[in-house]
Amino acid sequence: MSNIKPTIPSGTRDFSPDQAKKRNFIFDTLKKIFELHNFLPIETPAMENLNTLLGKYGDEGDKLIYRILNSGDFLKDLPDELWQTKDAKKWTEYLCDKGMRYDLTVPLARYVVMHRNEINFPFKRYQIQPVWRADRPQKGRYREFYQCDVDIIGTDSLLAEIELISLVDEVFENLQLSITTKINNRKILQGIAFWLHLKDNEFINFTTILDKLDKIGLDGVLDLFKNENWDIEKISKLKELIDFCSNNDNWTEKINYLDSIFKNNEIGIAGLNEVKFIFNNLNSIQLQNKQILDITLARGLNYYTGTIFEVVCDEVPIGSICGGGRYDNLTALFGLDNVSGVGISFGAERIYDVMEKINKFPENIINENKVLIINFGENYLSYCLPILSSMRQANIKVDLYPDDAKIKKQFNYANALNYKYVIIVGEDEIANDEVSIKNMISGEQVKISKNNIISYFKI
Amino acid sequence: MSNIKPTIPSGTRDFSPDQAKKRNFIFDTLKKIFELHNFLPIETPAMENLNTLLGKYGDEGDKLIYRILNSGDFLKDLPDELWQTKDAKKWTEYLCDKGMRYDLTVPLARYVVMHRNEINFPFKRYQIQPVWRADRPQKGRYREFYQCDVDIIGTDSLLAEIELISLVDEVFENLQLSITTKINNRKILQGIAFWLHLKDNEFINFTTILDKLDKIGLDGVLDLFKNENWDIEKISKLKELIDFCSNNDNWTEKINYLDSIFKNNEIGIAGLNEVKFIFNNLNSIQLQNKQILDITLARGLNYYTGTIFEVVCDEVPIGSICGGGRYDNLTALFGLDNVSGVGISFGAERIYDVMEKINKFPENIINENKVLIINFGENYLSYCLPILSSMRQANIKVDLYPDDAKIKKQFNYANALNYKYVIIVGEDEIANDEVSIKNMISGEQVKISKNNIISYFKI
Numbered sequence: 001m002s003n004i005k006p007t008i009p010s011g012t013r014d015f016s017p018d019q020a021k022k023r024n025f026i027f028d029t030l031k032k033i034f035e036l037h038n039f040l041p042i043e044t045p046a047m048e049n050l051n052t053l054l055g056k057y058g059d060e061g062d063k064l065i066y067r068i069l070n071s072g073d074f075l076k077d078l079p080d081e082l083w084q085t086k087d088a089k090k091w092t093e094y095l096c097d098k099g100m101r102y103d104l105t106v107p108l109a110r111y112v113v114m115h116r117n118e119i120n121f122p123f124k125r126y127q128i129q130p131v132w133r134a135d136r137p138q139k140g141r142y143r144e145f146y147q148c149d150v151d152i153i154g155t156d157s158l159l160a161e162i163e164l165i166s167l168v169d170e171v172f173e174n175l176q177l178s179i180t181t182k183i184n185n186r187k188i189l190q191g192i193a194f195w196l197h198l199k200d201n202e203f204i205n206f207t208t209i210l211d212k213l214d215k216i217g218l219d220g221v222l223d224l225f226k227n228e229n230w231d232i233e234k235i236s237k238l239k240e241l242i243d244f245c246s247n248n249d250n251w252t253e254k255i256n257y258l259d260s261i262f263k264n265n266e267i268g269i270a271g272l273n274e275v276k277f278i279f280n281n282l283n284s285i286q287l288q289n290k291q292i293l294d295i296t297l298a299r300g301l302n303y304y305t306g307t308i309f310e311v312v313c314d315e316v317p318i319g320s321i322c323g324g325g326r327y328d329n330l331t332a333l334f335g336l337d338n339v340s341g342v343g344i345s346f347g348a349e350r351i352y353d354v355m356e357k358i359n360k361f362p363e364n365i366i367n368e369n370k371v372l373i374i375n376f377g378e379n380y381l382s383y384c385l386p387i388l389s390s391m392r393q394a395n396i397k398v399d400l401y402p403d404d405a406k407i408k409k410q411f412n413y414a415n416a417l418n419y420k421y422v423i424i425v426g427e428d429e430i431a432n433d434e435v436s437i438k439n440m441i442s443g444e445q446v447k448i449s450k451n452n453i454i455s456y457f458k459i
Numbered sequence: 460m461s462n463i464k465p466t467i468p469s470g471t472r473d474f475s476p477d478q479a480k481k482r483n484f485i486f487d488t489l490k491k492i493f494e495l496h497n498f499l500p501i502e503t504p505a506m507e508n509l510n511t512l513l514g515k516y517g518d519e520g521d522k523l524i525y526r527i528l529n530s531g532d533f534l535k536d537l538p539d540e541l542w543q544t545k546d547a548k549k550w551t552e553y554l555c556d557k558g559m560r561y562d563l564t565v566p567l568a569r570y571v572v573m574h575r576n577e578i579n580f581p582f583k584r585y586q587i588q589p590v591w592r593a594d595r596p597q598k599g600r601y602r603e604f605y606q607c608d609v610d611i612i613g614t615d616s617l618l619a620e621i622e623l624i625s626l627v628d629e630v631f632e633n634l635q636l637s638i639t640t641k642i643n644n645r646k647i648l649q650g651i652a653f654w655l656h657l658k659d660n661e662f663i664n665f666t667t668i669l670d671k672l673d674k675i676g677l678d679g680v681l682d683l684f685k686n687e688n689w690d691i692e693k694i695s696k697l698k699e700l701i702d703f704c705s706n707n708d709n710w711t712e713k714i715n716y717l718d719s720i721f722k723n724n725e726i727g728i729a730g731l732n733e734v735k736f737i738f739n740n741l742n743s744i745q746l747q748n749k750q751i752l753d754i755t756l757a758r759g760l761n762y763y764t765g766t767i768f769e770v771v772c773d774e775v776p777i778g779s780i781c782g783g784g785r786y787d788n789l790t791a792l793f794g795l796d797n798v799s800g801v802g803i804s805f806g807a808e809r810i811y812d813v814m815e816k817i818n819k820f821p822e823n824i825i826n827e828n829k830v831l832i833i834n835f836g837e838n839y840l841s842y843c844l845p846i847l848s849s850m851r852q853a854n855i856k857v858d859l860y861p862d863d864a865k866i867k868k869q870f871n872y873a874n875a876l877n878y879k880y881v882i883i884v885g886e887d888e889i890a891n892d893e894v895s896i897k898n899m900i901s902g903e904q905v906k907i908s909k910n911n912i913i914s915y916f917k918i
Contacts, residue, residue: 012504
């Protein structure tokens, strides 16, 4: 037997019981609301074929995919000419066929294409599973983390967007977090680019810079556009637009402003109509949180083609805790065209950090109504075991301390593990068919008849 | 955009909604009972350092561990002398630092040692996570599958065994599977080996052959012992013992028989006393399923040192669906001695197969009381959306078909996805502040006032 001082890989984590319970609370809440909206669960394997994963996340993404070494003689397929190169990058494809899931979106596209004949579209699916990225670990960034994705595939109806916005609202209402959902549309951004006479190939760069607004402010963004050799007129037009919109909470006024500048701007007008439809119909449902039109919201990912969303927490400025949008061609990656979808992803890790920071986890996640029966030794077992068993039949969370250790040790254990009650059975109790119950929080102790235990805890 | 016909790695699976729901039912039931017994959840990373994993599962096991290729220039640490060998086996340790979790037991031992200062012993933990093995895929054997483990670490009290036996009973009662828990003790097997005058180094082989009893029968097992050059007397002694025990359901008679042959047999007598304690105290609790003493139960794993268990389904002869035992030195692998533990692992995949085969999944897992609101177009949204929203506030699983597709298509969708009700809102309904509700199973259709919808579904 070796004697290694054990560690875990950098960027990964163990979750101890209190953390695991809090994480489960978040996952369970998400699931509950997803299922209330009739989303269906799916699961995909942790390992995907590398040809499913590669080329979907850009060159940087490809580098961050964990590769699984082929089993057995993994060198056998390496071409002779590569032996001389010692070039790890070129070797990889011969050594590895499989990689670890990098997100849940590409596996979803792959799943939809593979299972298209058994799926009833529109396909409302949710998926909560870990993903892995060979990123440099840093605060809040891990190499293994969970994604919680909800998508509606196979419809271009904007009611799908409304469905996701109300889902977001209910999730955070249930988590007791006050949030704001920022809504925009890639077509509005295209309309703005058209209005500014940007060339098609400047669009991605335009959205990438705009996306930095939260981090570097308007002046910072405008400076970056200056560096791109934008003329003064363009910059002042954009500044005026952004100024107007950021000083205005009223979505209709923003839409009117955009309407007034989007002349002969087909794509821009299409985007405005979509946003109008969404906000108008949101009026018909009772939402607890704010939705705002944020025309500067860009979202990094270029596969979005319509509505985009991002959710921020009103109380903790931690960045986006949820985001998504509409994509028109996701499954085309795998040969299935014309399948529009819209999806949103909840950032469970950040939601956890926010809830921890402002103390939003319900008290009873850790302090459940748990009961511990104190163990006074073998002679008491035939009295205590039936009590244990009948309490469990009544769904009371109870266990018996396994050793007849010193009573102080057993009470310390009950305290440390947040047991709310302990049951004490000594000779007196047995003689009178009773038990003593101590409330570990109030310190109060009562003696009750053995027959009344269930009703005592059930009240 | 490439156009690959997508596949998934051999031995892995996608879980479609109906399968995922049934799997979740099993996991949720396990969790519910684990928590009723005050077991605490932990999670460990999918990737562990290879030095944590290697050498723990035997040479065969080591070969089945998936290795993760190091990121970046994974060839840089390869010693010059190895370049010539092209020996994949020798290369691996320089190319890979991490491997994928092979079971939950070694990560538990690693966890307990790393976190020993924050754990309150006895540590009752459960863990439900996937593991990966580079095994040859075949029917019922996968490369990714879930393990569901429960362990009590840090006590040698036999009450821990009783706790697990009653946990097993409640789990299968909740899954509505009738099962038998076979119980034995490695010390009894050692006692039998002593009685047969086997040498110490013959013990492992003895248990390995005995373990095949279920598969090849008593004659087959005795033949294997003949091949080991056992003399006639030994074989007939063993045959007589096994015959007596397998024709006898009464644990006390088996114990008495063993008592009579275990003269001056310290280890055997210790095993008998443990088993007696367990069966005597099981009498004090109400269990729904059978427990039997099976003195031929051996369990393959040699780290067991005391009680061993195995659970079989009474209705489907699929082999063991749950198994475990006591180990006295698990954490010693990582330098922490004298920590006794006992654990049990539920085979979720086999439990799934059994429940599917004999139709034990509750009907309402798939056929929930889901409601679909039929979409008749934009004009009806301001009437339907508030209904949708208020039904969800009342926790009714409802959604609105996103497109105003042909009504037949929408009804087909409701049927295919097992919606129990559809809500129909036409001009008449709006004029009278009503909705029509169709029960998709009975075909019955009713018109009710809009204000009575919640109470209609809540009854």
